[in-house]
Every structure is written in structure tokens, then in C-alpha cells.
Amino acid sequence: MSATAGAARTATPALSPATRRVAWIVSAIFFIEQLDATIIAPALPAMGADLGTDAITLSAAITAYLLGLTVLIPMSGRLAERFGDKAVFTAAIGAFLVSSAACGFAQDAGVLIGLRFVQGLAGALMAPVGRLIVLRAAATHELVEAMALVILLAMIAPMVGPFLGGLLTTYLGWRWIFWINIPLCLGALYLVRRFLPSTAGSRDVRFDVAGATLTGLGFAGLVYGLVVLGERHGGDGGLSTAWFALAAGLVLLAAYGWYARRVAAPVLALGLLRVRSFRDAMAGGSVFRIAVGGVPFLLPLTLQQGYGYSPLAAGLVVLVPAIGGFSMKFFSTRLLRRLGYRTGLLLHGVFAAACLALAGALSPRDALIVYVLALFGFGWARSLQMNAYGTLAYADVEKPRLASATSFFLSIQNLTVALGVALAAVLLRVLEQVPGVDVLHSHLWTYLLLSAAALASALMCLAMPAAAGAHLLAGNKTRS
Template sequence: MPRYFITLIVAVALFMETMDSTIIATSLPAIAADLGEDPIALKLALTSYLLSLAVFIPISGWMADRFGARTVFRAAIVVFTLGSAACGFATSLLDFILFRIVQGMGGAMMVPVGRLVILRSVPKAELISALAWLTVPALMGPVIGPPLGGFITTVFSWRWIFWINIPVGILGVYLATRFIENFREDTVPPLDLKGFFLSGIGLAGLAFGFTIIGQPLFPPWVVAGLLAVGAASCALYVRHAFAIPAPLLDLRLLKIDTFFANIAGGFLFRIGVGATPFLLPLYFQLGFGMTPLQSGLLTFSIAVGAVAMKTTAAPILRRFGYRPVLIWNALITAGFIAVCALFTAATPHALILATLLVGGFFRSLEFTAINTIAYADIGEHEMSKATSFASVSQQLSMSAGVAVGALVLELQRMGRAGHEVLASDFHLAFLIVGAFAASSALIFLRLPKDAGSSLSRKAHALGEPERQRDLVPED
């Protein structure tokens, strides 16, 4: 069976998860009206999902090693699908929040374990092309989700935004059972329960705190308290992780230059990129008076650029190398984010489309480079820990990106009569998040010149041995 078919199975699951996390935003007013709740209260449905992700992502690698990657991936799809179906039948706010938590438990396992399936199925020489496919749904979900959610809610019912996941989930379970091997480790250390609770409290506090910054959902002291508790728990986890031989999230992996570049550089880059799906629709609708449909059609061009990238990422990285691409492409992408500040109501839509399309290409290329270089020097036995660690970092950085964008807008409208958001408020926001993305180049400068060479076909052609796979595939 072609290895890329396995990648496609995982990509579909990833697309279902990333789109679901954004599609609900457009439908919140309709859901609130149907459940008899205030729309602001429905924000808890978004944050409860993020909390579930933050708590359960760290344990995903251990689960895959203990029970097998296929078993956990398949179970994650089932849990996510059942939670999604239950959301469609919710009759109260409490029901809805609980079912979103169940969805988050499935999503927390589905994405990192799906990536682990690819890492253990595809040779490193083909990893660039394989993971490029995963970049596309990750970028398409946030831009397709809002307009699709609005369309389904308007034409059918908000409940169908959850029920459409049922046939996709059933197909995913069948394909995973039929085509994915159940790779697992021979020996698995005991579960780090103390680390699980410390990381869960810490990451949940940070993710939740970042998400509600700049929103009237909770008073500032609650936000500050969540961030403080989250930071303190993470600090306690750091001390714990270096004191035991097999921590849940192994911080010793940061000693590997290429993995450190993924975590630190990727975090800064994703702050900029993670803020744009939040800022652009508001910019177009509140600043320029566009309809949700007009806004969605413009932002969709980002996904088109991402799709165009998937066939060119591997040749570009093999031609120029990881270090130059990561450095210069981070600056190019940051420039495309910052240039959004120059858009006005009079800017031709064709020019906006072209800018977002080309920007989508470069940001997708950067994501592919960041996501693949993480595993360039990771041994087979550390793959599951690395995927969990990388997924945690990705989740936090995207939440931080939205928080930074929202905070800049909130600070600019404070004290203004009417407290309204103006188009000019977005200019500084785009410049600041663009600066975050550009600062990732400083991290990538630390990479050695031959970083990522193990992912190139040329490296294997020159005699670099393929790492032996000490994994046990189960039928």
C-alpha cells in the first residue's frame, strides 16, 4: 500500500479536528439562542475543548507506546466522533460543555498519535513530502471552518456542524483498521502520574488563560490567576521532569538542536500565524464592513496557497537546506503578515487575494520545515515523546497568538467612547504578531549548517545508514 495513503488517512482526521475547533465560532449565536443561553456563556464551549486538549495531549505518546499507535488512533477517532454526535443532541449549556470536553479528549489523542503513525511508517527521506500533506489541513481548517459553519447554520441547523463528522469518523476507523499497522514499543515505563497532573494543571491554566485574554468572559484577576497557576505548575513540572528517568514530557529532548528549533522557533512563528485567522475576519467585517461570506472567500485564499505548496516543499528544502529556508522564509512570511496592516476598504479584492494566497504558500512552507526538522535527530524510541511535546507546544503557541492579537485590539480601544473596534486598531496588531513571527529567525540562526540532512535523499545516497526500527508491528 502506498505510504501516502496512510498520510491521507491521518490528514483527513487532522482536518476534521482543526476545522471543528473553528467551525463552531460562527455558529455560537444560533447555538445560544437554541439553548436559551447568552452567547458570551457559549465561549465556555470553546475553552472547555482547549482545556481538554491541554490536559490529554501529553499522555498521548505514552498511550501509543503502551497500547499501539493504531489502537489509540482508532479509539481517538471513535471518542471524537461520539463527542461530536453528542454535541448535536445537546439540550443545555452543561450538556454542550461536557460533550465538548469528550471531543477534546479524542482530538488530543488523534492529532499527535496520527503524526506518530506517519513518523513510524514513512522513511526519513520521504518525511518532508509526507508531513507537507499534514500542513494543508492544519492551515485549511481555520479558514474554511467559519464560512462553512455559517453556511450550515443558515441553510440547515447548527447541529449538523457536529453530525457531519459521523460518516467521516466511521470511514476513518475503517481505514485505520484496514491499512495502519499497530506499532508499539517493546518496553514501556510506568505512567508518570505526578507529571500528568502537574502538566495538566499547568498547560490547562496557560491555554485557558491565553484564550480568554481580552474577552469580557472573566474579570482580569481570574485571567491573571489562571496564568499564574499555570506558570507555577509548569515550573514544578520542569523540576519534576529532570528528577525522574521517564517523564511524561521529556524536557531533555530540548538538548537536540533541531528539536529545540521546532519548539522555540515554532512557538514564536505560530504566534504570528495563529493570530491571523482571528484578526483577518474581524478586520474585514468590523473594519471594512464586509459580510461573513465576503470575508470567508478572501481568507480562503490562504488555504489555496497552502495546497500549492505541498508539491514544492521537498524540492525547495533539498535544494537550499533547512537552515536557510527556516531563516529567510520566516522573515518573508512575517512580511506578508505585517503587510496586511496596509489593507484599506479601497484596496482591490484581487490584490488582497493575491497577497493572502502567496503568503499562504510561504507560511505553509515554513510549517512543513518546522514540523519535519523536529524529528531529524530523534531516535525511534523517543518519537512518541517528541510528538506529544511538539503537539503541546503547537497548541499553546496558537492560543498565545490569538491572545496577543486580542490583547492588542483590547488595549487600543480601552477608554474610547463606545468601546468600538476601528480598522486602524488592526494595523498595530498585524505589525506586532508579524514581529513575533520574524523573531523566530533568531532561533533558527542557531542551527548548524547541515541541520535536517538526515531527511534528505542525498544524505542516504551518500551512505548515511537508516536508523533501525526496534518497533513491534501487530497485525
């Protein structure tokens, strides 16, 4: 009997009430952070009219938030170790609350864009530190199910964002997109203070300022360059800026790679890549996130530009993958225990690719039921992939290295999601310039190319060991 098959037959205890409570609280806070990445998209025209500018200029508010999310993540693990994870988590939520309220009161586009960057900085600490709290609270046999809960609402948020943004803008005004965070963050602060466990900080922890500078600016250069490259209004000047930012980002990250091998405790521990399960999860998960990261932006755009849907109607359709992702929550742990990581990731990666291609090829006006089923299936498979990669990464990481692994994993996760958004935009931009290609065909080919990338991520799983992550699925109560 194989290790994977044995794992599937092992009786596994359910999550303890304490672990389940911690996972749900952190998941709810992740929902708030991820929601703000997409919620303003349908509100940009109304925001531009109110602030005396246009939607194109205000698209920088999305870029600023992505930049903020990227810059501080490499430092998150060290900050949690130095000041205590619960203290840093609480401070990040408080900063997110204040910056959100300030965004709602902004009277100038430049001020709003700057505040969105601050909001992103706060969000950058919320995700990795919250995940670290769950990793420390959960027993080994609880890790898969606990992390499924943690990422559940975070995966749904980008899909819900456009719908909620359109709803709030239509009935209450665009400023409520930011003000809605006030009661959400106040509730989150109460739950964190009341229920989450805390780990004391250590004054012995040292900050790698040089490494943090190189990685922060390097990631910022890549994200900024990719976003500008995907903007169809940038012109030659915008393209030059994009390529310069990309080149600068790559040079800075290459410099960090040289630097990290020469210091004892770099901010991103590249030595973690010697851990096979961590390396496999980083590689396959990165390709998958690049393939699907732009779907929450691409889908409403296709429905509005290609089929004439209103922002509110498009937002309702975008909820379908979110429903699929939520329903997977009840099956992901059992499926992984039955199939194992390698087979589970392979099959669901192929299924996600097929559903994405089908959604791009179908017209919602001509085959609505099949179209909705394809979107549901995509959300279903995407949910398992995110959970599986997110737990496999920590399968063989020792407890003392969890903070470093979390910072590393989430830094690359945010970067690859931003790359997915930019890749979708770049593909649309290039394809729309091909003679004889109309809007619908440019979107179709974009879906097909992204589907091919998702398929490639699935095939990468064939290189994994058959028993990869088996001890996470076997109900073991200790980690060797």
C-alpha cells in the same frame, strides 16, 4: 560543496505508495480534528438564540475545546506505547464521533460546553498518535514529504472552518456543524482499520501520573488564562481569574521542570531539548505559531467589524490563505532541498511577516487584488514554515524516542497556537481602549505587531547550523 548544496543535488526517490497512503489518511483525520477548533465561531449567535443564552457565554465552547486538546497530549505517547498506536488512534476517533453527535443534540449551554471539552480530549489523542504512526511508517528520506502531506489539511482546516460553519448554519442549522463529523469519522475509522499499520503495545510501559497531572493542569491553566485575558467582556473579575490561572499554570509547569529532572521516564522528556535540531525547531516554531496562530480568528473579525462583510463573505476570503497553503504542498520539499532548512525558514519567515503586514495595511475594498495576493502569499509561506519546523524537530531523534518527541512537540504546538489566538485578542482589546484609535486602526496595529513576531522567528533561524537537517533532504535511507 556544502552539505545543504549537496543535498539539493541528490536524487531523491518519491514516497512509496504505502507511506503516501498512510500520510493522506492521517492528514484527513487531522483535518477533522482541526476543523472543530474554528467551525463554531460564526454559529455562536444562532446557537445562543436556540439554547436561551448569548454568543459571549457560548464562546466558552471554543475555550473548552482548546482546553481538552491541551490536557491529554502529554500522555499520548505513553498511551500509544502501552496499548498500541493504531488501537489508541481508533479509540480516539470513535470518542470524537460520539462526542460530536452528542454536541449536536445538546439542549443546554452547560451540557454543550462540557461535551466540547470531551470532544477536545479525543482530539488531543488523534493528532500526536497519528503523527507517530506516520513517523514510524516513513523511511528517513521520505520524512519531509510525508510530513508535508500530514500537516497539509490540518493547516487548511482552521481557515476553512469559519466558512463551512457559516455555510452550514445558514442553510442547515448550527447542529450540523457537529453532525457533519459523523460520516467523516465513520469513513476515517474504515480507512484506519483497513490501511494503517499497527505497532503492538507493551505492558512494560509505565505511566507518569504525577508528571501528567502537573503538565495537564499547567497547560490547562495557561490556555484558560490566556483565553479569558483576551475576552473583552470579562471585566475586573474576569481579569483576576485570568491572571490567577496563568500564575497557577506557570507554577505547575515550573514544578514539573523540577520533578522531571528527578524521575527516570517523565511524561515530557525535557532531555530532548539537548538535541540541537529539536531545540531549534521548538524555539523558532513556537514564536512563529504565536505570531500566526490567531490569524484564522483575526481575519474574519477584521472583515466583519472593519469592512462590513457578512459571515459567509468573510469566510470566502479566509479560504485564500488555505489555497496558498495547499499550493505550497507541490513545492515545499523541492524548496527545502534547494535552500536547506536554515535559509528556507529564514526567507519564508520574512515573506510570511511581510504578507501579514501587507494584509493588515490594505483595504480589501480599495485594493482587492493585492490584498488577495498578500493573503495567498501568507498561506504559502506559512505552509512551508509549519512543514519545515515539524520535520526538523525529528531530524536527530532516535526511533525509540519518537513517541516522547511527538508528545513534547505537539504539546507545545497546541499551547503556542492557543497563545497566538489569545495574543491577537489581547492586542485588539488593549488597542481599542487607546484614545483616538478606531476599529480599523486597532486591527492594523495588531497585524503589524504579529508580523513583527513572525519576523523575529525568522531571524532566530540565523543561529541554526548551516547543515541543520541536511540528512533529511539528501535521500539517505538510514538514520545514523
